Amino acid sequence: MNYNKVLVIGLDCLAPQLAFEEYIDEMPNLKYLKEHGLWGELESTDPPITIPAWMVMATSKDPGMLGAYGFRHRQNFSYDKAWIANSQSFKEETVWDHIADHNKKTCLVGLPPSYPPKPINGWRIGCFLTPGIKSKFTYPEQLAKEVLEIAPNYLFDVNFRTDSRDDLLAELYSMTKERFKVLRYLIKNKPWELFWFVEIGTDRIHHAFWKYIDAEHPFYEEGNRYQYVIRDYYKYIDEEIGSLLQLIDHETAVMIVSDHGAKGMKGAFCINQWLCEQGYLVFEENPIQGTSIEKCKIDWEKTTAWAWGGYYARIFINVKDREQHGIVLQEQYEKVRNELSEALCTIKDHKGNLMDTKVFKPEELYRQSRGDAPDLMVYFDNLSWRSAGTVGWDSLYLFENDLGPDDAVHAKEGCFILYRADQKSVSQKLEGTSIYDIAPTILELFGIEKPIDMEGNDIVQQSRR
Structure with missing residues (x-):
């Protein structure tokens, strides 16, 4: 009817x-x-x-x-x-x-x-x-x-x-x-x-x-x-x-x-600090606690990847001839994405338990990827942990939202x-x-x-x- x-x-x-x-x-x-x-x-x-x-x-x-x-x-x-x-x-x-x-x-x-x-x-x-x-x-x-x-x-x-x-x-x-x-x-x-x-x-x-x-x-x-x-x-x-x-x-x-x-x-995982620890992201000087990644002084000539925070992490690869100071060659791009994906899936929580992290490439999810798509999309512990885009913290793990009080994801x-x-x-x-x-x-x-x-x-x- x-x-x-x-x-x-x-x-x-x-x-x-x-x-x-x-x-x-x-x-x-x-x-x-x-x-x-x-x-x-x-x-x-x-x-x-x-x-x-x-x-x-x-x-x-x-x-x-x-x-x-x-x-x-x-x-x-x-x-x-x-x-x-x-x-x-x-x-x-x-x-x-x-x-x-x-x-x-x-x-x-x-x-x-x-x-x-x-x-x-x-x-x-x-x-x-x-x-x-x-x-x-x-x-x-x-x-x-x-x-x-x-x-x-x-x-x-x-x-x-x-x-x-x-x-x-x-x-x-x-x-x-x-x-x-x-x-x-x-x-x-x-x-x-x-x-x-x-x-x-x-x-x-x-x-x-x-x-x-x-x-x-x-x-x-x-x-x-x-x-x-x-x-x-x-x-x-x-x-x-x-x-x-x-x-x-x-x-x-x-x-x-x-x-x-x-x-x-459960908390917020400091993705950019992790990328720094793993050697993907290099700062010119140590950032102050709670600084957003956009306001940090980054050595782009040595940086492979960085991320945005939120309910999920958007990771961007610093690609040569795409980004202004890109260093990852096009022929290395897929290798870097795969290595990074594998490393992200090994992240453990603050108690040492392996997170149920999901990592996606946009082309795996979408028929097309128009506009400004991230290179990788990451759901920490299947979205139970936020992604903290800010840096300068004493730990990789925050137990409050870095943007203000928030109880849910x-x-x-x-x-x-x-x-x-x-x-x-x-x-x-x-x-x-x-x-x-x-x-x-x-x-x-x-x-x-x-x-x-x-x-x-x-x-x-x-x-x-």
Whole structure:
């Protein structure tokens, strides 16, 4: 059956072990959708981070095709120049572009990256990249007036890397409350066929409070005052979702999706210090503690490789005739990459245990590697350890994020639910569903054939196998 409307509820970083297991009985709306629809873990992309993951979901194309490997990217193989991904960085057609060809309107709220807000056939409100309400944050521009009349304190994001946990929590709830006010208004007052929003609060509360709820976290304390904070926020989100479900009819299909999952952060591994110890990276002078690699004085004539930090490590080879002071000959390039990959897989944690480290070459993951791809991508201990890009520390191992307080890292497994009221279906768990399947599924719900260059497949068809 074709559907008149599709509502996509995006909950950034929604964790299946919480949403589908630990908290499910306290989330009656999500539980109902799950018990009457298709559901399961949603495998994220590589790398499983907010940008590029949401655009992978919207296009069904991998980060290599999109030319986006994170928030920040090298610029023309420079040692110190970079560009930050925003809405203008993505040129591939999205699912809302495809349905616009069939005269269907879309309403997008907070779907990253949506700043600056590009024109669409419908309405759009910016994401967490938006500087604030004084900037142009809507399309069309006059929509901003309506938003601020409903939610004068509208927030796009919160500062989650802070020790002021109580203030953060209050701001988180305020942000979410204002967002859902606007969502209800738009659902009721704007004509749309596809309505897709993303709430960033689920991601922020994980990063700020995970150590208080996870008994396996190295800093967990039994009976701490924040041990129910994430559960209570999930319950609140579920209530707000319920308020949206009351506004739609039986001919509207509902999807709940997350771009990735979450798990406790064991620590941050100082990749550049390790590269220095192994002889790949040479400094002209010893760096001060906590110095970012871009601000270090590096002897490029003796340096083979260096790295960027984040949820994963991006390693760059200093290639002759590519980098300004490159020393690795093209004919040595593959040998250096292989040797480095093998060495990275021998890294042990602070207790002497071998990490479950994953090392990828971009061409192993992507059909193409457009733009400024790293030479190697590294998931320390399968993403349980962050990569610290800063240097000058007394150890290779940090037990806090070098960028500020942070309790969680990203997991490859996110969530999805597909509910169709007319189907009267019972719960069906699907295995092997991926982030690439969401856009083709939306098109199929509208009865629109997916383009041949989309990588994913329709979830409904998968359920019939």
